[in-house]
Amino acid sequence: MRIVDSLRFRIAALFQRSQVRAEMEEELRSHIQHRADDLERSGLTRAEAERRARIEFGASEKYHEAIQSAIGASFVTTWLQDARFSLRQLRKSPGFTTAAIVTLALAICANAVVFGVMDGLVLRPLNVPKSENLYGTLYGNNSAWQSYPNFLDLRERSHSFEELAAFNFAFVGFDTGKDPAAATGFAASGNYFDVLRVQPYLGRFFHASDEHGINSAPYVVLTYAYWHSRFHDDQGAVGRIIEVNKHPFTIIGVAPPGFQGTLMFVSPDFFMPMVNQTQLSGWDPNARGDTGGVFEEFGHLKPGVTFAQAMDDVDAVDAYLAKTYPREVVAKHTVLATEGLTSFGPPVRAFVTGLMALACLILLAACANLGSLFAARAADRSREVALRLALGSSRKRILRQLFTEAILVSTAGGALGVSGSFVLLRRLSTWQPLPAVPIHMPVNPDAKLFVFALVLALASGFLFALVPVRQVLRANPYEIVKAGSGARFSKRLTTRDVLVVIQIAICAVLVTSSMVAVRGLILSLHSNFGFEPRNTMTAGVNLAMAGYPTDKVPAMQRRMIDTIANIPGVEHVGMVNDYPPLVYASATRANVFKEDVSDRKPANATIMPYTYSVSPDYFAAAGTSLLAGRGFSWHDDRNAPAVAIVNRDFAIRVFGSVMAALDRNMTLQDGTRVQIAGVVEDGKYLSLTETQEPALFLPSLRTPTASAYLIVRSHRDPQQLAATMRLKLRELDAGLPIDLQTWNTLLGTVLLPSWIATMALGVMGFLGAMLSITGIFGMAAYSVSKRLRELGIRMALGATRTEVLSAALGRSLKLLAFGSVAGLIAGLLGTRILASIVYQATPRDPLVLAGAVIAMALLGLLATWIPAQRALSVNPLMLLREE
Amino acid sequence: MTDQAQLLPGTLDLLILRAVSLGPLHGYGILLRIGQISGNALLIEQGALYPGLFRLVRQGLLKASWGTSENNRRAKFYELTTAGRKRLLQETESWNRLAGAIATALAPQPEEV
Numbered sequence: 004m005r006i007v008d009s010l011r012f013r014i015a016a017l018f019q020r021s022q023v024r025a026e027m028e029e030e031l032r033s034h035i036q037h038r039a040d041d042l043e044r045s046g047l048t049r050a051e052a053e054r055r056a057r058i059e060f061g062a063s064e065k066y067h068e069a070i071q072s073a074i075g076a077s078f079v080t081t082w083l084q085d086a087r088f089s090l091r092q093l094r095k096s097p098g099f100t101t102a103a104i105v106t107l108a109l110a111i112c113a114n115a116v117v118f119g120v121m122d123g124l125v126l127r128p129l130n131v132p133k134s135e136n137l138y139g140t141l142y143g144n145n146s147a148w149q150s151y152p153n154f155l156d157l158r159e160r161s162h163s164f165e166e167l168a169a170f171n172f173a174f175v176g177f178d179t180g181k182d183p184a185a186a187t188g189f190a191a192s193g194n195y196f197d198v199l200r201v202q203p204y205l206g207r208f209f210h211a212s213d214e215h216g217i218n219s220a221p222y223v224v225l226t227y228a229y230w231h232s233r234f235h236d237d238q239g240a241v242g243r244i245i246e247v248n249k250h251p252f253t254i255i256g257v258a259p260p261g262f263q264g265t266l267m268f269v270s271p272d273f274f275m276p277m278v279n280q281t282q283l284s285g286w287d288p289n290a291r292g293d294t295g296g297v298f299e300e301f302g303h304l305k306p307g308v309t310f311a312q313a314m315d316d317v318d319a320v321d322a323y324l325a326k327t328y329p330r331e332v333v334a335k336h337t338v339l340a341t342e343g344l345t346s347f348g349p350p351v352r353a354f355v356t357g358l359m360a361l362a363c364l365i366l367l368a369a370c371a372n373l374g375s376l377f378a379a380r381a382a383d384r385s386r387e388v389a390l391r392l393a394l395g396s397s398r399k400r401i402l403r404q405l406f407t408e409a410i411l412v413s414t415a416g417g418a419l420g421v422s423g424s425f426v427l428l429r430r431l432s433t434w435q436p437l438p439a440v441p442i443h444m445p446v447n448p449d450a451k452l453f454v455f456a457l458v459l460a461l462a463s464g465f466l467f468a469l470v471p472v473r474q475v476l477r478a479n480p481y482e483i484v485k486a487g488s489g490a491r492f493s494k495r496l497t498t499r500d501v502l503v504v505i506q507i508a509i510c511a512v513l514v515t516s517s518m519v520a521v522r523g524l525i526l527s528l529h530s531n532f533g534f535e536p537r538n539t540m541t542a543g544v545n546l547a548m549a550g551y552p553t554d555k556v557p558a559m560q561r562r563m564i565d566t567i568a569n570i571p572g573v574e575h576v577g578m579v580n581d582y583p584p585l586v587y588a589s590a591t592r593a594n595v596f597k598e599d600v601s602d603r604k605p606a607n608a609t610i611m612p613y614t615y616s617v618s619p620d621y622f623a624a625a626g627t628s629l630l631a632g633r634g635f636s637w638h639d640d641r642n643a644p645a646v647a648i649v650n651r652d653f654a655i656r657v658f659g660s661v662m663a664a665l666d667r668n669m670t671l672q673d674g675t676r677v678q679i680a681g682v683v684e685d686g687k688y689l690s691l692t693e694t695q696e697p698a699l700f701l702p703s704l705r706t707p708t709a710s711a712y713l714i715v716r717s718h719r720d721p722q723q724l725a726a727t728m729r730l731k732l733r734e735l736d737a738g739l740p741i742d743l744q745t746w747n748t749l750l751g752t753v754l755l756p757s758w759i760a761t762m763a764l765g766v767m768g769f770l771g772a773m774l775s776i777t778g779i780f781g782m783a784a785y786s787v788s789k790r791l792r793e794l795g796i797r798m799a800l801g802a803t804r805t806e807v808l809s810a811a812l813g814r815s816l817k818l819l820a821f822g823s824v825a826g827l828i829a830g831l832l833g834t835r836i837l838a839s840i841v842y843q844a845t846p847r848d849p850l851v852l853a854g855a856v857i858a859m860a861l862l863g864l865l866a867t868w869i870p871a872q873r874a875l876s877v878n879p880l881m882l883l884r885e886e
Numbered sequence: 887m888t889d890q891a892q893l894l895p896g897t898l899d900l901l902i903l904r905a906v907s908l909g910p911l912h913g914y915g916i917l918l919r920i921g922q923i924s925g926n927a928l929l930i931e932q933g934a935l936y937p938g939l940f941r942l943v944r945q946g947l948l949k950a951s952w953g954t955s956e957n958n959r960r961a962k963f964y965e966l967t968t969a970g971r972k973r974l975l976q977e978t979e980s981w982n983r984l985a986g987a988i989a990t991a992l993a994p995q996p997e998e999v
Contacts, residue, residue: 026962030913031936033961037914038932040957060932069937 027070035060081400082407089408099380100412103373106777107416107463108423109770110362110369115424115448115456117362120431121355123267123446130261132200138164138313138339139265139301150296151277151288153324154192157300160320163313164302168198170265171298173275174710175283176548176740178246179233185548185740186229186272188247189264190280193220198302199265205230206241206256209276217288220276221252227260229272247275248283249550265301284547284709314339354760361516361767364509368771370463371506372778374470375499377409379785381471388475401475409468410461417460421453428452470498500814503782504822507859510775511826514862515855517761517768519830522851524761527754532585533650533686535626536746540715540724541583542567542732543742547709550738557707559736561637564618564713566731572719577621580708584615584698586749590689595699596670597657603672612653612697613688616706622648622683624714632665632681640704646680653697654682677701691754714746721745772862779866783815787870794877804875811874812867823859830855898930898938900981903966903974906948912961913939939964947973 035056042052093100129137140149140157151169158167170191177186189195193211201208204227213220223245225234234240243254252275263270277297280286290296304313317339381388388401428448544563546556560578568576584590594608619635622628630651639646647669654664661682670676688696703711717724725743732739751758787794794807802810831852905911905919917935920928942948947970955961966974 027936027940029960030962031933033912033955033959034914034932034936036959037912037955037957037961040959066933066936069934070940 024067027067031060031066081403085404085407086411088404089411092408093411096380099376102777102781103376103412104416104419106369106372106774107413107460108419109773110366110463111417111420111456111460112423112427113365113767113770114359114362114459115421115452116427116431117355117358118455119424119428119446119448119452121359122451123432125352125355129265129267130263133303135341136303137199137301138304138310138341139299140317140339149298149300150290152290154297154300156324157317157320160323161313161316163304163308163316165305166194166198167300167302168192168195169277169297169300170195171277171280171296172271173280173283174545175247176249176545177233177272178249179243180245183246183738183740185742187269188223188273188275189271190277191274192277195274196224199262201259201262203256204259205238206254208256208258209274214276214278216278218279218282221250221279221282222255222276223247223252224256224258224274225254226258226263226270226272226274228263228270230257233272248548250282252279265299310339358763358767361513361764364512365767365770365774366459366463368506368509368513368774368778370466371502371509372774372781373409373412373463374467375502375506375778376781377405377467378471378474378497378499378502379781381405381474385474398476402472405471405475406465406468409464413460413464413467417457417464420460421456424448424452424456470502473498499782500818503778503815503818504825506778507775507819507822508826508829510771510778510862511823511855511859512830513771514768514775514858515827515830515851517764517771518851518854518858519848520761520764522848522854524754524758527691530691531686533627533684533688534584534746536750538716538718539624539626539746540717540721540728541742541744541746541749542713542715542728543582543710543744544713544732544739545710546739548740549736551709553707553709556709557640557704560618560703560707560711562735563732564620566735567713567715567728568620570717570724570727570731572724573715573717575620575624575714575716577624577714578618578703578711579621579625579714580616580703580706580711583625583712583714583746583749584613584686584688585691586712590615593699594672596672598668598670598676600670603670603674609669610653610657610697612649612699614699614701616701616703616708618703621700621714624716626716627686628684630682630684631661632679634681635700635702637704639702645675645677645705646702647677648681648683648700649679650683650698650700651685652695653699654679656697772858775859775862776866779815779819779863780869782818783812783867783870784873786815787811787874791874791877794874798877799880807874807877808871812871815867815870816863819859819863823856823863827852827855827859897981898934899942900974900977901928901930902935902938902942902964903947903970903977906964906966907971907974910953910963910965912953912955912963914961915955916964942970946970 035053038056038059039049039052042055043049047055131137154167154169161167168191170189173188173190175186175188176183177188178184193209193214196203196208197210203224206224208224209220209222213222225240230236230240240254241256244251245254246252258274264274278288281288286296288296304310391401392398425448428446432446546559551559564576564578567573581591590613592611593614594603594605595610595612596603596607597609600607600609617635619637619639622634632648634648635646649664651661654661657669658664658667664679664682667679668676669679683700685695686698687693688698715724715728729741729743732741790811794811797807797810901920901924902916905916905923908919911919913935916939917930917932920930939948939950943950943964946967948964949967950962950964952960953963
């Protein structure tokens with residue numbers, strides 16, 4: 004109650020200040036009148052009495068101030084005074100103010116953007132109810148048993164989950180009757196939406212009760228975004244029949260706006276029941292060994308079940324499956340994780356955390372920068388401070404004014420930075436790096452981000468305002484006024500020097516790590532892939548999307564290859580089933596056995612190479628060189644003896660040398676005996692960072708697949724070639740959905756993570772470079788301006804230009820060198836962390852080392868150029884006359 | 887004038903409360919009343935009274951209202967609130983205890999004689 008009263012009083016006092024003041028004045032006047040009455044009674048004239056009363060009372064202004072402070076309005080009023088004064092001061096030195104605000108804005112912006120990304124990807128779980136309790140099996144190398152039958156077994160036999168659902172990708176042709184287009188869907192188990200506990204926006208979802216076996220539920224649920232973009236928010240879309248890969252499906256509902264499936268990076272266009280995948284792609288729900296059968300399985304943990312218990316439970320099912328189906332299932336340790344990031348989780352988390360640390364370093368460097376700027380400013384203003392102290396201002400008041408200045412700067416910088424970050428994050432959330440894949444960055448700047456940035460800005464403002472505090476507290480007004488400005492320039496190491504070194508060291512870390520990343524990316528672009536992506540066009544054609552049954556696929560593919568081979572300028576045309584190496588991280592492994600292994604259970608596999616089914620001219624088209632033996636021919640079909648081609652690594656691992664492998668036999672999982680007809684060079688298959696892996700190539704004619712990529716080698720202009728290819732393929736069948744891209748563009752997916760990492764680090768490095776320039780510049784310019792008189796005297800006494808320069812800038816350069824070396828060492832140590840994300844990010848690269856050293860030297864040169872010019876242009880006569 | 891004692895810090899508030907406890911008074915009246923009850927022994931600067939008054943009003947120990955003085959002039963009158971009366975009792979008691987203790991401490995000790 005009393006607090007409320009007091010608050011009301013303060014607020015009233017603040018807003019009715021003039022009224023309060025008037026009342027106060029009236030009261031004091033009344034006091035003087037009463038005194039005068041008394042004096043008058045003692046015999047004075049009224050005028051004399053009033054004069055005496057006023058003199059006795061003294062200056063009422065003094066009491067006003069005391070009363071103000073007594074009633075508490077003082078804090079706000081003095082703060083307003085401070086703010087006004089600070090604004091005036093800041094306006095007087097626009098260069099300083101702009102530099103400070105921009106520096107801080109950059110640092111805050113970097114932090115806010117990284118925080119936004121971290122919030123979207125790492126801190127915030129999937130946008131579904133109770134998502135913190137939603138765990139899924141990770142896709143990746145451990146997914147070998149994630150086939151549909153194994154999913155059903157896991158669902159039956161595990162006891163840790165309330166209910167398990169599963170989903171897989173479905174890349175299909177989606178035909179609304181007007182414009183057939185490729186679309187990405189999630190093929191989900193019937194209980195998908197029920198497990199996730201989401202409700203439809205329109206119509207209904209499909210449920211477990213809709214499934215009655217293979218192809219029994221031809222339903223489609225659209226995502227809100229797809230409904231919006233493809234159906235233009237048409238309420239009548241629900242109930243319509245559309246064609247998916249030429250099969251009729253009914254749109255039964257639309258998912259709510261915030262729901263984008265169970266992956267954070269990928270937003271699908273629609274959902275369909277998993278059981279209907281068979282009619283789309285020939286998917287076999289009973290294939291236990293089908294490693295691509297299910298992408299992820301997930302569910303809520305039962306109440307009371309711990310993560311460790313769930314892991315044990317899943318492991319037990321793993322072991323059961325491996326024991327029961329030794330031929331098809333590899334015993335592996337399945338990894339569970341909260342749903343959303345899948346196996347990208349750990350690297351994404353590590354990278355974003357690392358990025359956040361770098362952003363914090365940027366902010367720290369900016370604070371050091373601003374701290375030294377403020378300290379220099381406080382030193383320059385020491386005379387003003389001394390005068391104010393001498394005139395009776397308290398040190399507290401002076402410090403408060405300094406802090407007010409810092410807070411004004413940091414608020415302005417923070418506001419600028421946060422607006423910038425909002426713009427950048429909005430851009431990022433609509434960013435589509437790869438046109439063919441619906442990659443989606445779930446970043447939405449919100450109030451949390453705003454508060455984060457504001458707190459950061461204020462905290463850093465406070466931090467850099469702390470720097471000159473000691474200076475003010477120590478100031479002795481008498482000494483300073485007597486000695487004049489800037490007479491002292493001590494040899495001692497000051498706080499300012501330490502700050503500059505810290506800041507330069509931090510910047511050097513950023514510059515070094517960004518150089519390591521850029522160099523790594525360049526190296527990875529020029530490393531040997533085992534094929535030549537330049538001058539190669541690819542055409543992804545999924546004949547299933549155009550409704551071709553499996554038995555008509557080989558003939559059609561042969562016709563496509565022949566048609567394109569006849570285009571003038573085309574040198575070679577090859578074909579690879581599913582995806583070419585390194586594309587969409589989709590390589591599959593197979594178990595291969597030595598001829599004498601009789602029990603072909605996975606544990607006995609001799610080798611597990613990546614496996615590709617390719618057409619006869621594939622190696623020539625891909626630019627993969629044949630080391631020994633022969634390639635495939637059009638006779639290597641199902642009627643011919645089975646042959647295979649292996650890579651060098653395979654040959655050496657199994658047979659010891661390339662030549663020894665020729666004509667030897669191996670057995671595949673299904674019992675087929677294949678003879679090794681040739682050996683090709685090594686390459687990269689799943690990722691650029693992988694160590695050398697074995698690979699096995701089989702003739703595509705033996706295992707025809709509807710989905711394949713044509714590889715076309717030609718020196719023709721890619722645009723023209725693509726147009727001609729599209730024309731020719733459409734002549735064959737106008738309904739073919741064709742994905743035409745150069746191989747290099749396709750490789751974008753593989754390079755995307757390291758490309759993003761490099762971009763991010765590059766930006767950080769650039770910010771670091773900017774900060775180090777402003778830092779060194781500030782330091783150098785300040786030291787030159789302080790010593791202009793001394794330099795003038797030196798020149799008058801005959802110092803050479805070199806001597807003047809070394810006197811003026813020697814200290815700055817020494818600090819720069821010191822900071823750079825410290826930063827380089829720290830940066831090189833830090834880049835070990837980078838090596839896990841950026842390909843070939845080795846810190847021991849002499850080019851990187853030299854680059855970083857040269858970069859820091861250039862930055863130093865750039866930043867000291869203007870101060871050096873100023874030092875050299877000193878006119879001793881002018882200077883000495885001025886003082 | 888010279889035999890007037892300087893106020894100890896913090897005692898002004900107590901004196902104001904005491905002065906007002908005898909009935910509502912305006913600022914100048916409080917000054918006179920303090921002089922009267924202290925036998926003109928205490929020196930109070932006229933203006934220094936007002937910050938104290940405002941502070942006590944803010945603390946809810948006094949309440950103020952405008953009225954007309956015995957000189958027929960407009961003046962702001964102060965009177966004790968219940969909280970103020972309670973505070974006065976507490977402060978008086980603690981002051982007496984302090985004064986007694988100091989007096990005892992300063993009194994000539996037997997061994998000094």
